[in-house]
Amino acid sequence: QSALTQPASVSGSPGQSITISCTGASSDFGTYNLVSWYQQHPGKAPKLILYGGTKRPSGVSNRFSGSESGNTASLTISGLQAEDEADYYCYSYAGFSTPYVFGTGTKVTVV
Amino acid sequence: QLQLQESGPGLVKPSETLSLSCTVSGGSISGSNYYWGWIRQPPGKGLEWIGSGYYTGSTYYNPSLKSRVTVFVDTSRNQFSVKLSSVTAADTAVYYCARLSSGALDSWGQGTLVTVSS
Numbered sequence A: 001q002s003a004l005t006q007p008a009s010v011s012g013s014p015g016q017s018i019t020i021s022c023t024g025a026s027s028d029f030g031t032y033n034l035v036s037w038y039q040q041h042p043g044k045a046p047k048l049i050l051y052g053g054t055k056r057p058s059g060v061s062n063r064f065s066g067s068e069s070g071n072t073a074s075l076t077i078s079g080l081q082a083e084d085e086a087d088y089y090c091y092s093y094a095g096f097s098t099p100y101v102f103g104t105g106t107k108v109t110v111v
Numbered sequence B: 001q002l003q004l005q006e007s008g009p010g011l012v013k014p015s016e017t018l019s020l021s022c023t024v025s026g027g028s029i030s031g032s033n034y035y036w037g038w039i040r041q042p043p044g045k046g047l048e049w050i051g052s053g054y055y056t057g058s059t060y061y062n063p064s065l066k067s068r069v070t071v072f073v074d075t076s077r078n079q080f081s082v083k084l085s086s087v088t089a090a091d092t093a094v095y096y097c098a099r100l101s102s103g104a105l106d107s108w109g110q111g112t113l114v115t116v117s118s
Helices: none
Strands: A009-012 A018-023 A036-040 A047-050 A064-069 A072-077 A086-093 A100-102 A106-110 B003-007 B018-025 B034-041 B048-053 B059-061 B069-074 B079-084 B093-101 B104-108 B112-116
Touching: A009 A018, A018 A086, A018 A106, A036 B104, A047 A064, A047 B104, A072 A086, A100 B048, B003 B093, B003 B104, B018 B034, B018 B093, B018 B112, B034 B069, B048 B069, B048 B079, B048 B093, B059 B069, B079 B093
Parallel strands: A009 A106
Antiparallel strands: A018 A072, A036 A047, A036 A086, A064 A072, A086 A100, A086 A106, B003 B018, B018 B079, B034 B048, B034 B093, B048 B059, B069 B079, B093 B104, B093 B112
């Protein structure tokens, strides 16, 4: 079961926007529209920030947004803040034979 | 508010079976549309999905672990569990339990570190 591919690191200055990509085989995303994104601070459990590719759970800042195109899903963080410094993971349903898979993870640094 | 709490031994010997439980409070584990899953994270590494179970007994697993893993949902105790057999040092990780809803892991336990060592 291959992990979804994310950039190892992305950095930005406060107030800027950054985008994290999540790339897999086309069957991972196109059919199911079940990509979700998680934020993980050091020593903490991951937190759901987007589901269904673009939907935000209650209480999650609208600075987080998502999109999908072909075999790539993306997470955009607008108005970058110091508290956004964390690891981010995508996660997707990938079909009956390989049900779920995580992305490789991206470390976001606010410089 | 839904809460999940992992419990189990923090140290397991090589070749033995790792067993963890997750107690669910603030909601029923028998609720429709919810699967209950296990995820792990080796120290300094990324997340790995282990497997998930439904209250009816339906399960599905990460193919790379399928021969060694069992997930069980116990509706009488509002708990679910994972067993991983024939462990090695590579199975050392923080293990998380979580609720799976509409394809997303929307509630997580705090995680528990399991070390495989003699």
